Amino acid sequence: MKSGNITETIKIAVIGLGYVGLPLARLFSTRFRTIGYDMDPDRVESLKKGHDTTLEVDDNLLQEALDGGRLSCTSDIGDIRSCNFYVVAVPTPVDVNHNPDLSPLIGASRTVGSVIKKGDIVVYESTVYPGVTEEECIPRIEEVSGLRLNEDFFAGYSPERVNPGDKEHTVMNIRKITSGSTPETADIVDKVYNEVLESGTYKASSIKVAEAAKVIENSQRDINIAFVNELSKIFSLMGIDTLEVLDAAATKWNFIKMNPGLVGGHCISVDPYYLAQCAQRHGYNPEIILAGRRVNDSMGAYVASQTIKLMLKKGIQVLKSKVIIMGFTFKENCPDVRNTKIIDIYKSLQEYNVDLTVYDPWASREVVRKVYGIDIVNELPHEKFDAAIVAVAHGQFRRHEVDMDALLNPVHVIYDVKGILPREIIDGRL
Numbered sequence: 001m002k003s004g005n006i007t008e009t010i011k012i013a014v015i016g017l018g019y020v021g022l023p024l025a026r027l028f029s030t031r032f033r034t035i036g037y038d039m040d041p042d043r044v045e046s047l048k049k050g051h052d053t054t055l056e057v058d059d060n061l062l063q064e065a066l067d068g069g070r071l072s073c074t075s076d077i078g079d080i081r082s083c084n085f086y087v088v089a090v091p092t093p094v095d096v097n098h099n100p101d102l103s104p105l106i107g108a109s110r111t112v113g114s115v116i117k118k119g120d121i122v123v124y125e126s127t128v129y130p131g132v133t134e135e136e137c138i139p140r141i142e143e144v145s146g147l148r149l150n151e152d153f154f155a156g157y158s159p160e161r162v163n164p165g166d167k168e169h170t171v172m173n174i175r176k177i178t179s180g181s182t183p184e185t186a187d188i189v190d191k192v193y194n195e196v197l198e199s200g201t202y203k204a205s206s207i208k209v210a211e212a213a214k215v216i217e218n219s220q221r222d223i224n225i226a227f228v229n230e231l232s233k234i235f236s237l238m239g240i241d242t243l244e245v246l247d248a249a250a251t252k253w254n255f256i257k258m259n260p261g262l263v264g265g266h267c268i269s270v271d272p273y274y275l276a277q278c279a280q281r282h283g284y285n286p287e288i289i290l291a292g293r294r295v296n297d298s299m300g301a302y303v304a305s306q307t308i309k310l311m312l313k314k315g316i317q318v319l320k321s322k323v324i325i326m327g328f329t330f331k332e333n334c335p336d337v338r339n340t341k342i343i344d345i346y347k348s349l350q351e352y353n354v355d356l357t358v359y360d361p362w363a364s365r366e367v368v369r370k371v372y373g374i375d376i377v378n379e380l381p382h383e384k385f386d387a388a389i390v391a392v393a394h395g396q397f398r399r400h401e402v403d404m405d406a407l408l409n410p411v412h413v414i415y416d417v418k419g420i421l422p423r424e425i426i427d428g429r430l
Contacts, residue, residue, distance in 0.1 A: 006191055007031050013083035013115075015108050017043060017073065019266070019336065020125055020160040021089035023056050023171045028087075029071035031195045035083060037111075041075040048073055053364075055335060056164065081115045085192065086122040088112065088137075089160060091266060093339075098273045098293075100129070102136055109137040113144025116153050121180075123156040123189055127271055129215055129278035130208040133157050134181070155181040156189035157207040159214030164265070165334030175199040179210035215278075218271040219289055224258045225268070226292035229299055232260040232430045236306070242430065243419050260430040261418060262303070262341035262391070263296040264330035269339055300344020303417055303430070307389055308352055310413045310427045316386050321354050324385045324407070327392025328360040328368060328376055332418075335362045342391050343372055357381060361396055384409045393418040 010032055014025035017038040025036040038044050046053055050063035065071040074080070090104040105126055112122050122141065124133050138149050147153050158178045163169050178193055178201045180186030190203045204210040232242040242260060250257040263269045272289050279286045311318055330340040342358075349356055358368075358376040368376050385408050390397055398420050408414070414421065416429040 006188075007195060010085045010192060011035075011083045012085045012087060012192075013037055013080035015080075015086060015088045015111060016090040016104075017047060018089070018091065019054050019056055019164050020162045021087075022047070022052060022054070022062075023162065024087065024089060024125070024160075025073075026057050026062060026065050026071060027172055027196045029065045029068070032070070032085075032192075034071050035080050036071065036073040037077070037080050038073070038075060039111075044073050044075045053335070054164070056162075077111060077115060083115075084117070084120045086112050086116065086120065087125060088122065089125040091338075092126045092128055092270070092274070093266070094270050094273050100274050100277055102128075102132065105132070105137060106140055109140035110144050113141040116141060116145050116147065118147065118152045121154045121156060121185060121188065123158055125158055125160040127159060127214055127218075127267065127274065128211055129274040130212045131278070133207050133211060150181055154185040154188075155207065156185055157210045158189065158193060158201075159210060161217075164336045165331060172196065173198045175202060177202050177204050177210045177213055179204040179207045181207060215271050215275045218268045219275050221258075222263060222268050222272050222296060223288060223292040224256060225261065225263055226295040228258050229260045229295050229430070233302065236428075241423075259419065260299075262299050262330075262344075264339045264341040265336065266330075266338045269293075269296065269341070297341075297344075299430075300341045301348040303389065303391070303415065304345050304348035304352075306428055307349070307387055307413060307415045310415065311387055314411055314413060314427075316411060316413065318352050318354060321386040322357070322383070323349060323354045323387045323389065324357045324359055324381075325349075326359055326388060326390045326397060326402070327394055328358050328363045329392055329394075332393040332398075333362065333395055335364055335367075337363050337368055337371060343374075345389060345391060346374065357385070360392070360394075362394060380407065385412065387413040387415070389415045389417065390421060391417045393420050397421075 012028045012032045012034045014021045014036045017036045025034050028034045050059050052062055088108045090108045092105055093101045095101045138155055142148060149155060156179055158176055161174050176193055176197060178190045180189045186203055190201050193201050235242045246257055249255050272293050276286045276289050308318055328340060328342045329337050359380055360376055361378055365376055388408060414426045416426045419429050
């Protein structure tokens with residue numbers, strides 16, 4: 001890496017322009033010349049026109065970065081050969097058997113290997129278990145490039161902490177972990193990120209420590225949510241309102257309050273499997289981590305069964321009844337449907353032969369049809385339903401913009417998964 005003013009000597013390429021990569025590329029471009037690369041030409045063309053379909057980057061901010069000339073987007077690998085600081089921000093999903101799928105990461109590493117030069121640095125942001133960067137990714141770069149780590153090029157790891165739809169905890173104002181394959185590299189990586197971050201960094205002692213820190217962040221949250229989900233099942237059997245119990249318990253100064261709910265998305269419901277496989281590779285069978293996953297993965301079916309029970313108690317004919325699911329994205333106020341657990345509610349209700357409608361004003365109908373093979377609506381239908389499951393806490397639902405009386409038959413059931421509706425109008429909630 002050349003010496004001199006770091007903002008002038010470093011040119012950044014961000015590999016992967018999704019929920020993580022695009023906000024990062026836009027932020028880097030405020031201080032560095034930055035090129036965003038994505039293998040999807042349609043995604044790139046949309047970004048060039050100044051629109052982010054993920055809604056993570058405001059169109060005005062994106063257009064400003066593009067117009068300023070410090071950010072460009074491309075699907076041509078040749079365009080990033082002039083860069084010397086590569087940031088990999090691709091998904092790290094699991095397969096149908098919950099095994100980590102490193103293929104996007106390995107593919108991105110090969111891409112970097114085809115353009116990296118002597119003295120360059122590559123930094124990974126994707127969530128992995130300890131050892132993946134140095135044992136799985138770097139060898140692919142070496143194989144393609146013919147270069148050697150810490151002799152010809154250098155590496156770092158700075159795990160993403162993106163929370164889709166969250167406009168408060170953005171990449172600019174969160175604290176990030178940094179690390180490097182040598183002490184000197186760690187210093188450079190740390191300086192690069194500190195140029196654009198308002199809350200600074202925490203420099204880990206090694207890449208593996210940084211990887212481990214990331215993978216436990218969401219695993220911890222997953223386990224805590226699993227605990228309150230199990231409490232919800234117990235208290236439901238006892239006729240006790242779980243949210244009231246949590247409010248009461250939260251009056252103790254060191255009680256960690258978390259609400260029950262569906263755990264989907266690209267992080268919390270995935271990262272524990274990465275940690276679990278890592279543990280198993282080292283001869284340890286993780287019990288709490290996987291138990292938490294089993295509890296959380298059961299909640300979609302549980303919501304469906306509770307709704308059916310409430311319908312039966314009210315004498316509503318379940319067969320061919322009309323049920324509307326309000327919300328399909330994995331969390332509120334964002335269009336992200338990756339690994340949404342609402343599909344579990346949908347599939348479980350299908351077993352009862354009910355007439356299902358899914359309404360979500362945020363989700364893309366085309367994406368949902370392509371990924372899940374079902375049709376949803378973005379506008380409320382003009383018909384009456386026997387039951388409504390409020391599954392996602394979109395702002396429209398929190399603000400009670402949906403007239404539930406107009407939506408439902410006189411005898412009906414409302415199941416409030418997120419606990420956002422007035423207690424007196426609902427029949428059940430987690």
